Amino acid sequence: MNTLILAAVVVIALSTFPAQASSEKFGPDNPFFAPSSLPFRAPPFDKIKDGDYQPAMEAGMAEQRKEVQAIADDPAPPTFL
Numbered sequence: 572m573n574t575l576i577l578a579a580v581v582v583i584a585l586s587t588f589p590a591q592a593s594s595e596k597f598g599p600d601n602p603f604f605a606p607s608s609l610p611f612r613a614p615p616f617d618k619i620k621d622g623d624y625q626p627a628m629e630a631g632m633a634e635q636r637k638e639v640q641a642i643a644d645d646p647a648p649p650t651f652l
Contacts, residue, residue, distance in 0.1 A: 603627035 602618045604627065609615065 601626060604630075 601623045602614045603623055605614075606612075607614055
C-alpha cells in the first residue's frame with residue numbers, strides 16, 4: 572500500500588516533467604522517466620524498482636522548485652485569476 576501511495580505522489584510530481592530530459596540524465600531504465608501509453612500517463616508499476624523512486628522524486632521536486640522560483644521572481648503584482 573505504501574508503495575502505491577509513493578508511486579502516485581511521484582506520478583503527480585512528474586506530471587509536467589519532460590520525459591526526454593530526465594531519461595537523458597537518469598537513463599531509459601527508470602520507468603518514471605519513460606513516456607507512458609497507459610491512462611493518465613501512469614508509469615508501468617510492474618517495472619518499478621525501489622531504486623527508481625529517489626531519482627524520480629528529486630527530479631520532480633527540482634522541476635517544482637523552478638516553477639515556484641519563477642513565480643517568486645515575477646516582478647508583476649500578484650493576481651488570483
